[in-house]
Amino acid sequence: MNYYIHNGWPYKHIEHWPPMTYRDRSPPTPEKLIAFHELLKTENNDNKIKELQPWLPFCEGKCSFCYFTVNCEKHSVTPYISALKKALDSYAKTKYVSSSVFNELYIGGGSPSVISNDQIADLLDFCRTTFNLNSDHTTKFTACTTNLSLEKINVLSSNNVRQLDIGIQTFNDLLRKNLMIRDNSKDAKEKLQLSRKNGLRTSIDLLYNLPGQTLDQWIEDINQAIELEVESVDCYPLDLYPETTLAKRISYGELPPTGDEDIEMKMYLEAYRIFKENGYKPTCHNRFSRIEEDFKEPSSEVVGTGAGFFMGHLNRFLYSDVEDLQMYINAVKDETFPIARLTSLSKEEEMRKAMMLIYIRIPVNREWFRKEYGRFPEEMFPKALERLTNKGLIETLNGNIQLTEKGDPWRFNIAWEFFKNNKL
Numbered sequence: 001m002n003y004y005i006h007n008g009w010p011y012k013h014i015e016h017w018p019p020m021t022y023r024d025r026s027p028p029t030p031e032k033l034i035a036f037h038e039l040l041k042t043e044n045n046d047n048k049i050k051e052l053q054p055w056l057p058f059c060e061g062k063c064s065f066c067y068f069t070v071n072c073e074k075h076s077v078t079p080y081i082s083a084l085k086k087a088l089d090s091y092a093k094t095k096y097v098s099s100s101v102f103n104e105l106y107i108g109g110g111s112p113s114v115i116s117n118d119q120i121a122d123l124l125d126f127c128r129t130t131f132n133l134n135s136d137h138t139t140k141f142t143a144c145t146t147n148l149s150l151e152k153i154n155v156l157s158s159n160n161v162r163q164l165d166i167g168i169q170t171f172n173d174l175l176r177k178n179l180m181i182r183d184n185s186k187d188a189k190e191k192l193q194l195s196r197k198n199g200l201r202t203s204i205d206l207l208y209n210l211p212g213q214t215l216d217q218w219i220e221d222i223n224q225a226i227e228l229e230v231e232s233v234d235c236y237p238l239d240l241y242p243e244t245t246l247a248k249r250i251s252y253g254e255l256p257p258t259g260d261e262d263i264e265m266k267m268y269l270e271a272y273r274i275f276k277e278n279g280y281k282p283t284c285h286n287r288f289s290r291i292e293e294d295f296k297e298p299s300s301e302v303v304g305t306g307a308g309f310f311m312g313h314l315n316r317f318l319y320s321d322v323e324d325l326q327m328y329i330n331a332v333k334d335e336t337f338p339i340a341r342l343t344s345l346s347k348e349e350e351m352r353k354a355m356m357l358i359y360i361r362i363p364v365n366r367e368w369f370r371k372e373y374g375r376f377p378e379e380m381f382p383k384a385l386e387r388l389t390n391k392g393l394i395e396t397l398n399g400n401i402q403l404t405e406k407g408d409p410w411r412f413n414i415a416w417e418f419f420k421n422n423k424l
């Protein structure tokens with residue numbers, strides 16, 4: 001892809017987040033909570049893809065750019081896991097979840113690989129015996145190279161973990177230091193190689209537009225990921241949150257600022273070009289992948305829980321849990337679902353959400369949309385579709401509405417188009 005395609009940017013600003021994230025949700029009202037509990041009393045008999053997501057918000061140390069609520073106190077791990085299992089069990093006992101079949105088990109967080117080998121084996125076993133997971137379900141585990149010993153890799157692999165999701169961020173040691181990542185690039189690379197050698201797929205995160213990072217350094221990161229033969233790479237532009245150590249160091253003048261949006265765009269387009277040339281295809285929110293499953297239908301529901309868990313999606317409800325660890329443990333003790341934010345989607349919001357498949361690079365089939373919602377997408381979103389098509393950001397091919405290559409870097413902006421007034 002050439003930069004010239006982007007002359008006359010279709011938007012003034014590159015969005016980093018789509019609508020409907022946990023940021024847009026509000027605390028649950030009593031009515032919404034009652035409706036949520038009522039849903040849990042019903043049977044879930046659709047055949048759609050579902051994910052189970054236990055959340056462990058623990059890390060070895062806090063990275064300077066990280067805006068997640070994470071906990072570094074190892075003494076809290078055991079009481080937290082007991083609370084987590086209790087909360088998971090409460091979901092599992094409901095009619096809705098006990099009649100749901102899951103295709104994927106995703107242990108997210110933080111860096112759950114920080115917990116002990118026995119705790120890993122126990123939690124995986126607990127999930128598999130408590131929930132209906134397909135016999136061929138995929139298990140993914142979020143990990144940090146700092147605590148990935150050979151022994152831990154073997155425990156993960158022998159407990160049928162298929163993939164490790166690892167936050168590498170950068171292979172450049174100076175930049176790693178600025179990000180307060182605890183191991184060096186050489187050690188991190190060895191852990192990636194060790195994981196692959198022992199049968200685990202590796203999916204890594206890389207950050208771009210870091211303070212002081214040049215385009216060449218970014219290209220070097222991409223090339224190293226390819227050389228290491230990782231199966232997929234999630235490329236995120238740095239989002240600087242004022243409360244983070246990194247943002248403070250930049251504001252004190254201790255570190256250079258991040259590049260402007262023009263540099264950010266160039267970095268993204270280089271990633272797009274190089275990954276594509278090396279057999280990786282764009283998919284999901286920010287991923288370049290050569291894993292077949294990454295291009296299949298995404299999960300329609302995510303049942304999960306944990307302090308800071310934010311991906312909950314059951315039927316028309318989106319939910320996130322309390323962030324504070326102790327509050328989470330207390331809420332579970334009080335036999336309540338530890339939900340902090342809850343949204344109930346109206347039919348119209350469900351349609352808007354369905355159109356967001358475009359931004360995760362999944363085409364929206366017009367006939368499917370009509371079957372689900374009784375109207376074609378162009379009847380519901382005439383102006384947005386016309387505008388996006390005229391700008392060359394989307395196209396309709398064989399009844400599928402999808403991103404164009406020109407639209408790809410603007411996919412988050414495109415997602416927001418479906419949340420404007422339909423008439424605009």
Ligand code: SF4
Nearest residue numbers: 059062063066110167
């Ligand atoms: S390892 Fe990941 S979750 Fe933990 S502090 Fe670093 S970026 Fe945040």
